[in-house]
Amino acid sequence: xxxxxxxxDDSATMRKIIMKTVRAAELxxxxxxxxxxxxxxxxxxxxxxxxxxxxxxxxxxxxxxxxVKKVRxxxxxxxxxxxxxxxxxxxxxxxxxxxxxxxxxxxxxFTPEKFKEKLAPLLN
Amino acid sequence: xMVDEVCLNEALLAGATEVFETMIxxxxxxxxxxxxxxxxxxxxxxxxxxxxxxxTFLGSITFTGDMEGCLGICCSISCAKAIAQNxxxxxxxxxxxxxxxxxxxxxxxxxxxxxxxxxxxETVGNLNVSIPTVVKxxxxxxxxxxxxxRTVINVNIADQYxxxxxxxxxxxxxxxx
Numbered sequence: 001x002x003x004x005x006x007x008x009d010d011s012a013t014m015r016k017i018i019m020k021t022v023r024a025a026e027l028x029x030x031x032x033x034x035x036x037x038x039x040x041x042x043x044x045x046x047x048x049x050x051x052x053x054x055x056x057x058x059x060x061x062x063x064x065x066x067x068v069k070k071v072r073x074x075x076x077x078x079x080x081x082x083x084x085x086x087x088x089x090x091x092x093x094x095x096x097x098x099x100x101x102x103x104x105x106x107x108x109x110f111t112p113e114k115f116k117e118k119l120a121p122l123l124n
Numbered sequence: 125x126m127v128d129e130v131c132l133n134e135a136l137l138a139g140a141t142e143v144f145e146t147m148i149x150x151x152x153x154x155x156x157x158x159x160x161x162x163x164x165x166x167x168x169x170x171x172x173x174x175x176x177x178x179x180t181f182l183g184s185i186t187f188t189g190d191m192e193g194c195l196g197i198c199c200s201i202s203c204a205k206a207i208a209q210n211x212x213x214x215x216x217x218x219x220x221x222x223x224x225x226x227x228x229x230x231x232x233x234x235x236x237x238x239x240x241x242x243x244x245x246e247t248v249g250n251l252n253v254s255i256p257t258v259v260k261x262x263x264x265x266x267x268x269x270x271x272x273x274r275t276v277i278n279v280n281i282a283d284q285y286x287x288x289x290x291x292x293x294x295x296x297x298x299x300x301x
Contacts, residue, residue: 087238
């Protein structure tokens, strides 16, 4: 069954690029949605949970890890898989976001193959 | 451990190359003296804004930590538009507004910074990166103070556009021996 996906990034360009890359990865993706910040993402998730959330780390107002913690408090999103997508490569930061409740991590720049490698196991 | 300009220069060029190869799909190479002469001649003949003396976009991102400073990409408006179109998989005839082009250049600065950071992490130490900013204008230049080191790489993109990557940095006495 096709999975629903939400992309959260303050850059509209990056949201489009991630969407384009996910589609190029030929994964079984169904409904897609976007949010430009953490507050918008929470509002949309409260209305309708998604199977997978791809989330930036460095965002103004609410950072990615702060958003992840809030999403993990939503009972409807208990099964949502969260993958962080960021340029951050420091191991300490990666460990912190995984501890905050994220299921995986993709570094920018990325390729469709990298998305396939990380997302395919979550889609099965 | 000492960080020299060559190391930063190489990491900056390698970072920019990785981003252009994997996300923008445009060839990028360090400019030669002939490229720069040709660019100046071409611009003086047709009055175009292909090089960096006309209106340009400057995307920059600051960093703090074991080294502090600013990484920037400066390119002409036509170059910035081509970069944005390629990133988004659009045709050269597709239109983009200024906000979309600006957003794309900010993301280029962000990704080059990320790639640069991963390459110098072991030598330089931890860097905390800001959110990118983009400005448009003439003769744009970033500054982080008179005592800052500076490395600049002039590049040629797709055999068509000139652009400049710059790194301004200050290490004070952190981790240097």
